[in-house]
Amino acid sequence: MFPHIEILGRNIGTFAIMILCGIFSSVIYASIMAQKRRTRNADIIMLALYMSIGVIIGGVFLFALVNIANNKNIILANIVNINEIGFIPVFISVFGGTIFYGGLIGGLIMCFICVRKNCAYSNYIDIIAVSIPLFHFWGRIGCFLGGCCFGIESSFGFTFQRSLVEEANEMNRFPVQLLEALFNISLFFLLNYYLQNNKFKNRLVYMYLLIYPTGRFFIEFLRGDEHRGIWIFLSTSQIISIALFLYALVGLYISHRKI
16 A cells, blocks of 8 residues: 655555564563563563564565465476575575464574473463564555565455555456454554563463454454465465464463463
């Protein structure tokens, strides 16, 4: 819709702006909650930095896997002609994007690694779990503005004009990104309520992994960008949603038995 805005004569990507808003708001929230729980701000900021490494690696890696699976002929042709095309354009054609679920899984893996290295980090997992949907809320608004993903053709919605994906333009589309943004901010307030009232203590990450994948599974049916990967009749994100939901069920069961 509005992939760029002009600031001081330069075009700035609206998606990048929204991601920065997500980073700042989630870090500020996490710092405030750390202070309320009498824990060290520095520790939770360090944990967030470590997790960001996992987010970047996981998001780009999953994007590359889906991209190769859907465009293997084009990518193979680019690799064969790499001397003519150039390394950087070929690299971008394979790794030039990110997928939320890849970033989520990469970030959580890094988080669990940090907890194993330093048990003190376990005090922050609940806060991190609440911060994720707050960050994701801004990210989905960025997706809507940038047009990098889009909804199915619908009588209700918006007509894209300047989407980064050409097939999305000149067609009335359901605002699936805004629906998911609403879902994420609602989930943030719910998890924040649990955190403030000490409900599901040390298990909020499992609650997040139960609720978000459930909503995401059904929201996926309203998306129209098939380039994200369709396997039989389910998208890549729907398959991952099922796996994360089952993982959370097992985690909750095990943690409940330990109480």
